[in-house]
Amino acid sequence: MTWFLLIVLFVPQVVLGGEAKPLAEDPVAEARLKHLAVELRCLVCQNQTLADSNAPLAEDLRREVREMIAKNMSDQEIIDFLVQRYGDFVLYRPPVKATTTLLWIGPFLLLAGGAVALGLVLKRRRQAVTDMPITDEDHRRVEQLLSQGEKRS
């Protein structure tokens, strides 16, 4: 009996363990959730996506999105559901609207402004350079300086 127990103790035990289960039963649904959740903003911790956030509200919203996926709603329908309740703020990509025009066009306006400023500066500089005529006197001085250099070497 003792021997038997010792043998049992020292025989390597086969560990039976299942693999970690995915969060949802359906890996396709979970992939869709991930894809959607990175597009959506968590409203509590405002610079995190719904996928990153551990806030209770984010968990609830993920649950809600999961359920909508289970109901076979399209991505657009799910996004509309959230926008209806939380506004455009929930989207990481703001839509093009009258109120967001400045947001979308602003950078291009600044770029155009920069280009105009650069053009003006360059033009002014070119004028400043051409406005310096080289006189015969200057030429003579250059010749003189160059010939001096030759002698020195």
Next chain:
Amino acid sequence: MKRFLLPVAIFAVLVGFLAVGLTLNPREIPSPLVGRVAPDFSLPQLHESDKVFSPKELAGKVWLLNFWASWCNGCKEEHPVLMRMAQAGNVPIYGMDYKDRRDEALTWLRRHGNPYVLTGVDEAGRIGINYGVYGVPETYVIDKQGVIRYKQIGPLDDEVVAKTIIPLVKELQSK
């Protein structure tokens, strides 16, 4: 001197934008639900769990819906304001116990007083999502037609009540 004019002007505009930005509260996200019909629900009541609380029963009345929870700090801060409003009796306040435990919510109301005509229990926070709640306390002013007219994000204070809520309620009641 003239060449500094433009950079100074740009700087002034930038400072202007930043100054306005500083006064804005990033936590106040405008609700798209203002002006829309308040989402319907049918929930068990906090005190009598076999009874149902549904906004349909309140048609024809102007009322406040206040989302709160016993675990919420802002609610504690807001509570005396609600108690004063309930005493003044200008508008009925209905509570929504958001993601809370029933026993703790009941204890909380016993300890701090109950300003609510009645309170619904939103245990899973689903009704909160339908109302676009993202942090308690939040308060909605709902008119006779069941349309949301105002949303307060965060605790109510005496100033908001006196300057915004009560005038709005009076206006809606007279319609």
